[in-house]
Amino acid sequence: MERHHGRLYRIALSYLRDADEALDAVQETFVKAYRNVSRWDPDSEVTPWLTRIAVNHCIDVYRRRRRIVTDPEPQGGSDHDDRATASEPSPERRVLSRELAERISRALRGLPEQQRAVFVLRHYEGLTLQEIAASMDISLGTVKSTLHRAIHRLRERLEGLRA
Amino acid sequence: MTLFHERWRRRVSLLASEALEESERASTLAHLEGCAACREELAGLRRLLDLVAADPVREARPEIPLRALVARVQARLDDAEAAPTRPHARPVAAWWPALAATATVVALLALPRSAERPAEPTQAQAQVPQVPPELLQRLEANAAREQAARYLSAAQDVLLTVAATPRDCDRTSGRVDMAAEARRSRELLARRALLELDHAQVAAARPVLDDVERVLRDVAALEACARSQDLALIHREIRERRLLMKIDLMTRELEG
Numbered sequence: 001m002e003r004h005h006g007r008l009y010r011i012a013l014s015y016l017r018d019a020d021e022a023l024d025a026v027q028e029t030f031v032k033a034y035r036n037v038s039r040w041d042p043d044s045e046v047t048p049w050l051t052r053i054a055v056n057h058c059i060d061v062y063r064r065r066r067r068i069v070t071d072p073e074p075q076g077g078s079d080h081d082d083r084a085t086a087s088e089p090s091p092e093r094r095v096l097s098r099e100l101a102e103r104i105s106r107a108l109r110g111l112p113e114q115q116r117a118v119f120v121l122r123h124y125e126g127l128t129l130q131e132i133a134a135s136m137d138i139s140l141g142t143v144k145s146t147l148h149r150a151i152h153r154l155r156e157r158l159e160g161l162r163a
Numbered sequence: 164m165t166l167f168h169e170r171w172r173r174r175v176s177l178l179a180s181e182a183l184e185e186s187e188r189a190s191t192l193a194h195l196e197g198c199a200a201c202r203e204e205l206a207g208l209r210r211l212l213d214l215v216a217a218d219p220v221r222e223a224r225p226e227i228p229l230r231a232l233v234a235r236v237q238a239r240l241d242d243a244e245a246a247p248t249r250p251h252a253r254p255v256a257a258w259w260p261a262l263a264a265t266a267t268v269v270a271l272l273a274l275p276r277s278a279e280r281p282a283e284p285t286q287a288q289a290q291v292p293q294v295p296p297e298l299l300q301r302l303e304a305n306a307a308r309e310q311a312a313r314y315l316s317a318a319q320d321v322l323l324t325v326a327a328t329p330r331d332c333d334r335t336s337g338r339v340d341m342a343a344e345a346r347r348s349r350e351l352l353a354r355r356a357l358l359e360l361d362h363a364q365v366a367a368a369r370p371v372l373d374d375v376e377r378v379l380r381d382v383a384a385l386e387a388c389a390r391s392q393d394l395a396l397i398h399r400e401i402r403e404r405r406l407l408m409k410i411d412l413m414t415r416e417l418e419g
Binding site: 005010013014019022034035100103124129144145147154158 | 226
């Protein structure tokens with residue numbers, strides 16, 4: 001648990017952009033892992049299995065949240081909680097970091113669930129495409145096309161926000 | 164944009180994501196030499212990824228201590244015990260995989276639990292089969308070795324690209340494009356802090372990991388369009404430390 005909780009937290013926070021929800025997601029990932037341990041193949045690695053549980057949980061949370069919140073854009077603030085970010089050396093730097101996190105949060109929020117998950121696993125956690133395929137139980141070809149679409153959509157969103 | 168170009172666009176996205184296999188990477192780089200639109204596309208995507216690389220969320224740590232998280236997980240498991248499931252009827256043949264799997268998850272969950280709840284074992288704990296401590300230690304050590312081997316392998320990919328002299332970004336001043344390698348080095352340095360080096364089998368990798376870290380710091384500090392003199396210094400360091408060979412040997416050792 002000690003080994004995985006930081007990594008799972010970052011995946012959940014990158015996906016959900018909310019510190020409390022991310023912490024809940026880590027907690028639920030371990031609970032589900034513990035309950036479903038008999039389904040895990042001991043010949044396979046633990047990391048992709050836990051990652052899959054965490055990503056699926058994040059997608060569920062995101063779907064539920066989308067049903068409740070009809071307006072996907074925040075009004076005057078990000079849903080990213082900067083309590084969760086590392087301490088920064090100066091107030092100016094903190095403001096810049098917060099603005100950047102907010103822009104990325106908004107842009108990521110515009111991605112469909114699977115694109116968002118693939119992008120987070122590749123560009124936040126540095127997983128290989130094969131590892132992403134194993135973690136999400138999808139084919140390598142699907143990972144490639146999903147990553148391609150995600151990166152372009154994110155670029156459009158970020159440029160739109162800048163404009 | 165033609166269908167033909169759409170295929171290259173996809174390749175360019177994967178190139179920017181450093182997710183192309185070597186043969187595809189080489190053909191994509193060759194295509195870029197003659198395609199201004201794709202070069203521009205790549206530059207735009209790299210700017211985007213640089214922005215994402217600076218996202219403060221990457222540095223985030225859970226704001227509650229691990230012990231508190233373990234207690235929360237334990238409480239959720241205790242709550243769920245109202246509707247228990249039964250391991251008793253499981254056939255013997257199916258029992259060993261479940262035991263090994265349980266052992267690993269117990270290893271994941273159990274570390275600080277004893278400090279958290281030293282008293283009576285809960286129902287959830289009572290249901291978990293007793294796992295020999297040697298097995299837990301072995302599983303932990305294996306996971307740590309896997310993690311270190313994967314890290315070294317990723318670092319080797321970066322250093323191989325650096326050592327192979329990357330593309331020019333400004334031929335007149337002899338500068339080379341190191342944006343992707345610098346970004347990847349920063350990501351690896353962040354991952355380095357998470358490696359578990361307490362196990363004896365992994366502790367042997369520490370000197371190589373320290374050497375790798377030193378060189379990755381140099382690569383991470385390079386400008387996106389780096390001076391060839393700066394790169395030459397890194398080449399020399401990689402050569403003098405025999406870093407690629409050491410990584411190769413250590414990765415093989417860790418992978419058994």
